[in-house]
Amino acid sequence: MKRELGQQTVFFKNKPKIIGHYSIVGPKEGKGNLREYFSEIEQDDFFGQKTYEKGERVMIERALEGAVKDANLSFDDIKLFLSGDLLNQIISSSYAARKYDIPYAGVFGACSTMAESLALGACLVDGGHFETVACATSSHFSTAERQFRTPLELGSQRPPTSQWTVTGSGADIISSKGSGPIITCATFGKVADFGITDVNNMGAAMAPAAMYTLIAHFKDTKTKPEDYDLILSGDLGKLGSEILIDLMEDKGYKLGLNYKDCGQIIFKRNQNVLMGGSGCGCSATVLNSIVLKKLITGEYKRVLFMATGALLSTLSAQQGESVPGVAHAVVIEGEKNE
Amino acid sequence: MNDWYVYLIVFLTGGTICFIGQILVIKTKMTTARILVTFVLLGVFLQAVGLFDAISQFCKAGINVPIIGFGASLAKGAINAVKSSGILGIFTGGLSACAGGIAAAIFFAFIFGIIFKAKTKKM
Amino acid sequence: MQDEVRNKKYNSYVEAKIAKTHAWPSLFNAFWVGGLICVFGQVCNDLILMWFPSISTQSAWAYTLIIIIFIAALLTGLGVFDKIGAFAGAGTIVPITGFSNSITSPALDFKNEGIIFGMCAKMFIIAGPVIVSGTVASMIVGIIYLFV
Incomplete structure (x- = not known):
């Protein structure tokens, strides 16, 4: 096939x-x-x-x-x-x-x-x-x-x-067997680097990659941000997700209330985490807790899950290199909405 | 015993140096190591141009406890040793003047390193 | 070259986007904590001179610094210093407490990688530059004084 x-x-x-x-x-x-x-x-x-x-x-x-x-x-x-x-x-x-x-x-x-x-x-x-x-x-x-x-x-x-x-x-x-939420498509992202060198500002470093992946995804699937119950970015944090919203608006896509960021929702405001959570575990635990549960119960029907990564190492940072970012997205749909 | 106003001067001068350090932290995003290096070099410079002793007379612990004092005693050791023993003093002077502080820091770090374990930040 | 223009634009956009936090509270905290540490040093110094009048001022300062270094190292080991440091910022970095903490904290951290290559080798990842730059600078001063 x-x-x-x-x-x-x-x-x-x-x-x-x-x-x-x-x-x-x-x-x-x-x-x-x-x-x-x-x-x-x-x-x-x-x-x-x-x-x-x-x-x-x-x-x-x-x-x-x-x-x-x-x-x-x-x-x-x-x-x-x-x-x-x-x-x-x-x-x-x-x-x-x-x-x-x-x-x-x-x-x-x-x-x-x-x-x-x-x-x-x-x-x-x-x-x-x-x-x-x-x-x-x-x-x-x-x-x-x-x-x-x-x-x-x-x-x-x-x-x-x-x-x-x-x-x-x-x-x-x-x-391929059994029952559960279905992965309907996946968008692999390109590496994007907009020259952010501050290793303490990962959100800003990863936001451009997230933008490219989202745009590629919307174009390829001929969907709009409103078509999803939830658009979830990985760990852009407060600053990064604000930047992503701005960048997307520049390109003609409006991310509304259905857009959320794992880094922002995982911790409470008073937990002293500054811009929010990050790390592989951030998007992984949010997806595998609230998101999949709500997909299974049918509260969410279609979720665009996009995790972002900053591809740096301590060596590259010490050598003054900027921080490249990458973002991959998968669409997960509840089984019930067929 | 000193008069109480000496402690006020110590508090104000020491606090001001830390205040300047904090401005550097905020404005330049300097890391701990860079801050320490900057202030040590400042101390070496102040001693080299002969200003440190006068400031120290006035500020006492206000400038001796900040790491500026560490830099100053490095430079002072080098200067004195050069005066007393010539070229060899260049090599021996600085570190021997600060040997106490460095050795103490290493020793205590070693001891407490053995005893304690690093904990996750709980903020 | 188009990329460079874009990156520059993006960087200044991000810089403007970063929410401006009020610097005054942290400056104030650095001021009073740093000031108090210095006052503590002065008290130690005065007490040492009072109890042991035969000691030279230089030795008294050395003892004072060793006491402060000891306390900072102990607080680091107990896991308290990082909390004070997060509150006071430069208020604990700039006094000799910061030097002590910068040696003790990697010693604790890299203990698991072994005593030799972990603890002993990594002890100076932060303090190393301080000792190296201070030593080299003081030697340059020594050379200058040799000829002046």
Whole structure:
């Protein structure tokens, strides 16, 4: 069968479904706006381990196991595990995968990893290459802070444009069989760099990539922003999502009240997170909690989920390079609206 | 014992130096390391041009506790050692004058590093 | 070259978009916390001179700084210093407390990577530049004084 293709968008004919999902978060996120929706809230930042890195690993393992259970499957049914995270050489994902007897392909899209792995997973399932694929990602405040910023106990102030890395992990099981919300199409984004060099202003660095992906998506699918119950960006934060709204308006698209940003909704205003949440876990946990639940109950019928990622490393930042961004989008539709 | 107004001067001068530091943090988005380097170099400069001792007479802890004092004693050590032992003083003077502070910082960091564990920010 | 124009435009747009936060509260906090730390130093210094009158002023300052460094390192270990620092900003960075914190915090953080290559090696990721630049600058001053 020939696949229908837009410029950047892949349309799925065989209805790859999200048949299981799971989200696990740390204590701070557990006090946030979405605390009733998460599958699991862990009060220990170390997740029972000796180091934060090991803790993040355990977080992915628990998310994956939870999702498999949620799908009423066993690990034998999972044919491929797609996962990625923020740490160098995506160790959290790879070390988590070491525990299981399933093929593993690491993906890296910085904070866009959730959308990227969902899009890739849906392609593989839709193409008939795999029947069931697991997608996961995670981020941990303390591991990210150690790697990208300053030691945890350093007494410095966070710049006002900075964001708070979410401690959390989300996992999805995509399958051609079973029931659940359907992934109908995926738009892969191009890397965009508008010359932002401030590593504490990720929202501004990623907003252009988000704009390109959204426009490509609307053109390819011949839809308008109003056609979706929810347009969800990953972790642009307050500043980044305001910029995205401006950029889209410039190009003739008006993002209305149905546009929300995961980074802004996950924490409460008084949680001292400045511009909001960020990290792979931000979009992953929001998608795998409130969004999928509302898709299943039918409150949302059609959601455009777009996660954004800033593709920098500490080295590139120290060498004065600007921060390139990327954004991938998937459309998820509730099963009931057929 | 000093008169009480000395403490007022210390408070005002020390506070002002930190105030200037905070302006640098806000205006230039400087990181901790850059702030520290800037103020150490300022201290070295003040000592080199001979202004530091006069300021120190007046401000006391107001300028000795900020890291400016650290830079100043580096420079002062170098200057004195050059006067007393010539070329060798260039190499030995600075660090030996500050050896106490550096060694203390390293030692306490090592001890507390062994004892304690880094905690996630809870703000 | 079109990109450069676009990037420049975007950067100035973003700069204008960043919500202006009021600087006064943080400046005020830096002022009074920094001031208090200096007063504490002065008190220590005066007490040392009072109890041990035979000590030279230079040694008294050295003892004072060591005491402050000790307290800052302890507060860092207890996980309190980062909270004070987040409140006071430069008020705790500029006094010698910031130097102490900048050595102790990576020591705590990189402990898991081993004592040698973790803790000992990473201790100076922030304080290293301070010691290097201060030492080099003081040596340059020494060279100048050698010839003047």
